[in-house]
Amino acid sequence: MYNNYIINESVVFHPTTSTLYDCKAPDHLIELNSPAARCLLLLIKRSGEVVNQQEFMDFVWKKSGMTVTPNAYYHNISVLRKGLKKIGLGDDIIVTIPRIGLTLAAGTRIRMIETEKSSTVNDDAHIVASSENKSHRVSEKKNHTANSNILSAPSSHSARSKWLLCFPLLIVFALILPTISVYLIIFFSQKDNYFSDFIPSLSTKECHILLSPLTFEGDGKESALNYAKEYVNDCQKLPWIYVTKIPSLPRASVIRCDKSFSQSSTCISAYFIE
């Protein structure tokens, strides 16, 4: 659980991410560097009071074991002012009290919201600070409606980030799904080749003779093998021989290929008329 702050009901400050969001334009965010964000955090925590340079140095750097020159302090206050100006709060929200320190401008409204994880809202506490009356009033009450509106900025940002991540994945799926579909269509539309059910009947070192299943009716097999044997001497070139001889039909077919039919590049057909 950590605290976020709403400044003047228009800007959300996330100390953990050092970012400022515009409530009205969630896309508009300013990233501060860590020391500048911690300077703002200190000003908010000490809202209504003047914070001197040494207190900044202690809170922002010394607590982390770092020692820096005053230049670093001035530089980071400058960065902070620019950030606040860019997000629309104006650079006069931080007021310099000469020779004393800095404070938030009079009338600056700070509301604290306690947030669990990224965007879950449990309770909120209102801190209304006014430099005019120097009072610091903290009230705790449930106000989910207000919270949900105000937290819409980071939620929306998170949703946008997720969308940005998901979009290319959607493109990938949009490309892959049609591809898979097309391959499935091609795969299932492919028929077995015509000779796939031909039966190997005689294999020698060089020849593979396969006969049509229709050939096995009657004495077709013997007759079919006779047709095939005419080409045995040519088996070095065309070793795969597919023979069809239907006993009742005075025709015979001998197809010779350089490889098995599905892989063949050359086939020569012979058609016998009896």
Place this chain on the structure above:
Amino acid sequence: MKLNKYSIVLLVFLSTILLVITAYQLYRTKESHHPLTCRAWLTQVKDNISINVLLRFMFRDGYGTVSMNGHKIYQNGSTSVISRMVYFNFRQDGDFYLLTSKNIVKFPDDNVDEEWVGNYFPAFYLKKEKDLYINILNQGDNNIIFIDPIPLLVCKTVLFGQ
């Protein structure tokens, strides 16, 4: 799994390549039907006399050609030449084709006896307005089988100009 920007770009790139290859495959699958051109070597044998021809079929939308080039070998070793082109129209019903010859162009070297050829080949190759029913099976991988009613020939698809 956490995908970084580069992984996603790579995935999109590879998916696009895959899609292009698939589209090409699909194009080839479609292309293998019509129009098509194929080439087949056929030996017709009857009474111990064989006639060897190279057939080149070309099918377009409803019409086509078949060129027939070869020779007849007599038992005494002498030969006759067959060299002609048949122009035809065709109708298709699934794998069944009805081809009707529209014109026969014999080239000058075609000196084979027509009556004799008629014993080996259907009238489709000899005269106009003759029908030829044939079952043509596309076998993928560029092979087409003509069935009549047993395998007559295996025709290899070729690119134009080959």
